[in-house]
Amino acid sequence: MTLVGDHSTGVPMRAEVEARDAADPLAHLRDRFHVPEGLIYLAGNSLGPAPLAVFDDMETALRQEWADGLVGSWNEAGWFALADRLGDRIGALIGAEAGQTVACDTTSVNVYKALHAGLSLRPGRTTIVAESGSFPTDLYVAEGVVAGRPDVTLLLEGVDGATLEELIGERTAVVLVNHVDYRTGALRDMAALTRRVHEAGAVVVWDLCHSAGILPVALDASNADLAVGCTYKYLNCGPGSPAFIYAAHRHHETLRQPLSGWWGHAAPFAFELGYRPDAGARRLLCGTQPILSMRALNAGLAAIEDVDMAEIRAKSLALTDLFMDLVREPCAAHGAEIVTPQAAAERGSQVSITHPDGYAIIQALIARGIVGDFRAPNLMRFGMAPAYLSYHDIHVAATALVEVLESESWRDPRFAARRAVT
Numbered sequence: 001m002t003l004v005g006d007h008s009t010g011v012p013m014r015a016e017v018e019a020r021d022a023a024d025p026l027a028h029l030r031d032r033f034h035v036p037e038g039l040i041y042l043a044g045n046s047l048g049p050a051p052l053a054v055f056d057d058m059e060t061a062l063r064q065e066w067a068d069g070l071v072g073s074w075n076e077a078g079w080f081a082l083a084d085r086l087g088d089r090i091g092a093l094i095g096a097e098a099g100q101t102v103a104c105d106t107t108s109v110n111v112y113k114a115l116h117a118g119l120s121l122r123p124g125r126t127t128i129v130a131e132s133g134s135f136p137t138d139l140y141v142a143e144g145v146v147a148g149r150p151d152v153t154l155l156l157e158g159v160d161g162a163t164l165e166e167l168i169g170e171r172t173a174v175v176l177v178n179h180v181d182y183r184t185g186a187l188r189d190m191a192a193l194t195r196r197v198h199e200a201g202a203v204v205v206w207d208l209c210h211s212a213g214i215l216p217v218a219l220d221a222s223n224a225d226l227a228v229g230c231t232y233k234y235l236n237c238g239p240g241s242p243a244f245i246y247a248a249h250r251h252h253e254t255l256r257q258p259l260s261g262w263w264g265h266a267a268p269f270a271f272e273l274g275y276r277p278d279a280g281a282r283r284l285l286c287g288t289q290p291i292l293s294m295r296a297l298n299a300g301l302a303a304i305e306d307v308d309m310a311e312i313r314a315k316s317l318a319l320t321d322l323f324m325d326l327v328r329e330p331c332a333a334h335g336a337e338i339v340t341p342q343a344a345a346e347r348g349s350q351v352s353i354t355h356p357d358g359y360a361i362i363q364a365l366i367a368r369g370i371v372g373d374f375r376a377p378n379l380m381r382f383g384m385a386p387a388y389l390s391y392h393d394i395h396v397a398a399t400a401l402v403e404v405l406e407s408e409s410w411r412d413p414r415f416a417a418r419r420a421v422t
């Protein structure tokens with residue numbers, strides 16, 4: 001196959017790409033994952049691939065812990081402590097000291113708890129500020145929060161004001177913000193925005209769904225208040241794997257959240273009459289967790305937690321740069337536009353490209369073994385995960401995209417049929 005890019009540089013692109021792979025300090029990580037033969041997987045920002053260690057872990061969880069250990073496994077296999085143990089390991093990947101992060105529930109549920117927790121920290125304040133371009137579930141949940149709090153109003157960037165900064169004021173209780181925009185891949189400056197929120201006397205909830213596990217996150221150093229995120233994207237912990245929620249130590253004593261179930265109680269096995277929250281991050285828990293799904297987190301985290309996040313970030317930027325360099329001109333020539341910011345400091349680890357027929361183009365690529373995804377109305381997303389992608393993979397994927405655009409092979413009617421999950 002002829003690969004794109006050879007004309008644009010003195011060095012043949014294929015040789016340059018092979019040299020980069022040979023010198024890649026993270027190349028060995030690919031052996032930790034099951035990437036199906038013949039696939040170039042660029043949808044790890046939606047659902048990460050299976051880490052190989054998960055198969056043994058699941059077998060142990062099923063046969064030894066559940067089948068043989070039965071109810072004793074709550075203690076013997078450490079099931080009851082998984083929320084904290086795994087939470088601390090996630091915390092280590094997002095710049096959070098131990099004791100502030102718990103693994104539990106879903107991101108949607110954790111947004112609900114975090115927004116209420118934020119409101120409880122700022123009594124008397126009456127607005128929640130969020131982004132109209134947020135991942136919809138965050139906003140749907142925010143709507144649910146204000147529906148139960150007639151005193152609180154939801155203000156949206158892009159609707160009620162041009163920027164978040166403009167909407168943040170003395171009435172603001174909580175700002176809910178995505179670290180990386182799921183559509184464009186744009187990255188926010190966590191330290192600067194957190195400072196701005198604090199200057200206004202409000203608290204911030206960071207959504208880390210598209211940054212956890214793929215770029216350095218510094219929750220403690222940024223003085224963040226609360227954070228949520230999922231583990232099935234760049235953390236590769238499995239479909240629907242439990243999410244996480246973080247609250248800074250300084251807020252533990254005062255914050256309240258309304259899903260006051262027994263797992264968040266100070267003494268869950270005392271079976272007391274009234275609710276008394278745990279003194280620490282466990283007050284963010286509600287009830288019994290899906291232990292089998294929770295047991296898949298170990299392998300996902302283990303696959304990247306011994307790697308310096310700065311190295312992951314460096315390769316992630318190099319992969320995204322390579323992809324954008326190779327497709328920019330052909331895209332422009334065929335009505336497609338890269339909407340991911342160019343500057344490294346302003347983007348996460350995906351390349352997003354708009355095209356009116358983006359859905360069919362993604363289907364045509366999938367038919368060739370290049371798996372990206374599509375978000376309505378016109379966005380093609382290509383997630384770049386350094387743990388299992390090579391520079392060669394990116395070169396092949398870029399070539400395929402260019403060929404699909406140039407040949408218009410996406411016009412084949414079989415690429416137009418939409419399925420439930422895009």
Ligand SMILES: *Cc1c(COP(=O)(O)O)cnc(C)c1O
Pocket residue numbers: 106107108109135137138178182207209210230243
């Ligand atoms: C993926 C994602 C979610 C998913 O929420 P679930 O409750 O796991 O379905 C929420 N928010 C953002 C920003 C996401 O990217």
